[in-house]
Amino acid sequence: MLRRDVFLGIDGGGTHSTAIAVDLEGNVLAKVIGESINYYSLGMKRARHHLIQIMDQILEKVKIESFESVYIGNSALSQEATAAMIDEFTSGIIKSGSVYMHSDSYIALIAMTIGKPGILIxxxxxxxxxxxxxxxxxxxxxxxxxxxxxxxxxxxxxxxxxxxxxxxxxxxxxxxxxxxxxxxxxxxxxxxxxxxxxxxxxxxxxxxxxxxxxxxxxxxxxxxxxxxxxxxxxxxxxxxxxxxxxxxxxxxxxxxxxxxxxxxxxxxxxxxxxxxxxxxxxxxxxxIDFPPEFGAIFACFHENKILLEPSIQQRMKLTYELLKEE
Incomplete structure (x- = not known):
């Protein structure tokens, strides 16, 4: 498999989850829609099983073995997850240099404001x-x-x-x-x-x-x-x-x-x-202009100190739309 810097963003809503793989230039390489990963409503075992299914599909589509960094928005959370919680949920499932997790509402807000002041309902x-x-x-x-x-x-x-x-x-x-x-x-x-x-x-x-x-x-x-x-x-x-x-x-x-x-x-x-x-x-x-899974990528770039240029945002939007047409 090819080695490349690919980032993964997951919007884990209460009904279903959407994952996108994006490279440094903002190309959306793959998209997967899976079941909910809310471990409070489903239980940890079932939520982890759904995460495994999502990861298997996205890795197969992108043809890589691991991600540079992963950011998950999870409807089970109301604040940033602790390292222990991230490990309990993702250990043995996600291969990545770093994994971050916050609420699904947080990544939706970031998709809208890109870190600036704002309100999202x-x-x-x-x-x-x-x-x-x-x-x-x-x-x-x-x-x-x-x-x-x-x-x-x-x-x-x-x-x-x-x-x-x-x-x-x-x-x-x-x-x-x-x-x-x-x-x-x-x-x-x-x-x-x-x-x-x-x-x-x-x-x-x-x-x-x-x-x-x-x-x-x-x-x-x-x-x-x-x-x-x-x-x-x-x-x-x-x-x-x-x-x-x-x-x-x-x-x-x-x-x-x-x-x-x-x-x-x-x-x-x-x-x-x-x-x-x-x-x-x-x-x-x-x-909001961008879907919540974009917010997960924006947050992932921020955590990795990667400047989110307007050109990257627009390329994500364009390539995301092209994926929807396939």
Whole structure:
């Protein structure tokens, strides 16, 4: 196998993981999508197994035996991992001169700000916000998980939509398109069929979270109940950003949005953006330009004292897009 300086960045989200291999010039050599590596929700053994699968695939694609350096964003974390934790998770799996690990939200923030001040709100299966000011201190909000919070997340939106449909079926709430959408989405002939589908065996929360897109579709068709739910989700996420902006106390700091709730639901993002533009008129509000796995590479370059030139960023973007077309 050829020896070359190749860096690996991994975005280990709650639902799936994305890994990219990049050389010093910024060429994205390979991309692999694997399963989640969150060892808190999956357990260490299963998470390590998923990491092995990812590493086997990416090494095969790049045709090398080891990486110069590796940076992992892991949804199991809320701060930088200790050397002991990195070793427990990656020992015997990753061959590299150095391995770093932080939260998946951190690498998403770095993808947006490249180390400058900024606020990022993330909403996928779960939700949270992260911000960086003029120092290296990070501020966090949300990220409590599906049992304790995750307001504005796909799971939260979906569960509320499901409960609204059930309430309508029982005649205890307003009629809503969500009822038919629920039966259609989970292939149930009758509402009572849902009991078996949800509990026997228990339905994975990531599958439940997928129903959020159906709630958004019903909202786009002016369903009153669905509209109320997605509007509340946008308000919850905007409030996350407003609280972080207050804590930072920096006027005009950019605010980014990331995750499937924003990228797949125009209504929610537009409502979110509108609320923030009213309350933070000097802040630019936008979807992030680079995916979180780019942030892992940016952080990896930083740790290895490699200057991240604009030309490298653009080459990463171009070659990443070319990989998607293959």
């Amino acid at each position: 993330i909403s996928g299966t779960g939700s949270m916000g992260i911000a960086k000011g003029l120092t290296d201190e990070l501020l966090n909000i949300g990220g409590w998980g599906y049992l304790l919070g995750d307001y504005g997340s796909a799971y939260h939106i979906a569960l509320q939509g499901i409960q609204a449909a059930v309430a309508a079926e029982e005649g205890m709430s307003k009629a809503t398109m969500l009822k038919e959408a629920l039966k259609r989405y989970f292939a149930a002939l009758d509402m009572r069929d849902l009991i078996d589908k949800f509990y026997n065996p228990p339905l994975d929360r990531h599958i439940i979270a997928g129903f959020a897109s159906e709630v958004a579709k019903c909202a786009e068709q002016s369903d009153e109940v669905a509209l109320k739910l997605v509007k509340q989700a946008a308000h919850d996420l905007a409030n996350h950003a407003l609280e972080l902006e207050k804590r930072l106390n920096i006027q005009g700091v950019p605010i980014g949005a990331s995750g499937s709730v924003f990228t797949k639901n125009n209504y929610i993002f537009d409502e979110f953006k509108g609320l923030l533009e009213q309350n933070c008129p000097f802040s630019a509000v936008r979807l």
